[in-house]
Amino acid sequence: MRLTFASCLVATMIVAAGAAHAQQDTSSIKAANAGYYAAISARDAGAVEKVWSHDGQVFNVFAVNKAPMVGWSAVKDGYDDLFKRFLEVSVVMPEPSIRQDGDVAVVVGVETQKAKLASGDTIMAMLPATNVFVRHDGRWLMVHHHSSRPPQ
Secondary structure, three states: OOOOHHHHHHHHHHHHHHHHHHHHHHHHHHHHHHHHHHHHHOOOHHHHHHHEOOOOOOEEEOOOOOOOEEOHHHHHHHHHHHHHHEEEEEEEOOOOEEEEEOOEEEEEEEEEEEEEEOOOOEEEEEEEEEEEEEEEOOEEEEEEEEEOOOOO
16 A cells, blocks of 8 residues: 555644644643633632532532532532631642543642631642543533642
8 A cells, every 4th residue: 555645634634633622722721721720729619519510429528528419419518618617818829730531631730829718817738639621512520629738
């Protein structure tokens, strides 16, 4: 079989299109992850709802909780409680590492947190965190969040 310039060009274009699609997914995942932290930092329950999947198989583990929150109702209540406990909150993950496998993406990094308590005291923390997203109808929705206190 003889390869022609045209067939090589077509093959190259197909590979390049696949690489561009993967890059677009990485950008979308990174944007979904940043949107999650922006929603928390704005203390915006409606924005938090938009980044999460709303089924019974979502999970959230905050560093201050003793048990995981399971299901959208419990996860939503956890954010409502978070917003009540802190007058101000700022959370970012400045250097996320992303792994995508089809319609599932895992994001790991260190969250930088700053919060103002009702007493007026400010607390700061740097917490290792994992976020898991699932692509649904073209949107990346969070199905799992876990942040932990590092050992002292």
